[in-house]
Amino acid sequence: MDVRTIVGTNVRRYRGEAGLSQEGLAELMGVDRAYVSGLELGRRNPTILTLWHTAMALKIRPSELLEFEGPLF
Amino acid sequence: MDVRTIVGTNVRRYRGEAGLSQEGLAELMGVDRAYVSGLELGRRNPTILTLWHTAMALKIRPSELLEFEGPLF
Structure with missing residues (x-):
């Protein structure tokens, strides 16, 4: 898992929702x-x-940009 | 609220717990x-x-390092 991909996917999703x-x-x-x-x-x-x-621009909690489905390890 | 302070506080807390x-x-x-x-x-x-x-070193979800009490705005 690459955290840059996780963040990118989340930014796109929340941007769409906004x-x-x-x-x-x-x-x-x-x-x-x-x-x-x-x-x-x-x-x-x-x-x-x-x-x-x-x-802040997306009006979401910063932690939400690092969330992903599935187990950590 | 400064995200660098939030992360620092969380790192210290989870490091202690570990x-x-x-x-x-x-x-x-x-x-x-x-x-x-x-x-x-x-x-x-x-x-x-x-x-x-x-x-990963602290064996926690990355989003937990950005969590903080209280409202966003």
């Missing part, structure tokens, strides 16, 4: 659209501060 | 003790990959 485009989320976060796209594709390794800003 | 010293956790993570100390003091801004490795 009815936001990638452009819209990027604007809320103060980054460009390409960053959001890379994040959703699991190609970014954001810091916890960036993860926090992403969660 | 009965690990800072040295012991550092060894499991492959970092030096000073990094763990800085992390627990809220002075680090780790990436999600580092957060994942920390959670």
Whole structure:
């Protein structure tokens, strides 16, 4: 399991639920659209501060961006 | 609320519950003790990959390192 893929999948899902485009989320976060796209594709390794800003923009708890189905080990 | 302080507080708590010293956790993570100390003091801004490795070393779900009491906003 790659945590970057987990976060990317969750960002895409919550962004959809919030009815936001990638452009819209990027604007809320103060980054460009390409960053959001890379994040959703699991190609970014954001810091916890960036993860926090992403969660605030999506109006969800930051821990929700790290949730995944299935066992830990 | 600063996410670095949230993570630091959680790392210290779960490390205690696991009965690990800072040295012991550092060894499991492959970092030096000073990094763990800085992390627990809220002075680090780790990436999600580092957060994942920390959670694996503590045998907890990564999302637990981002949990905090109280409302989001």
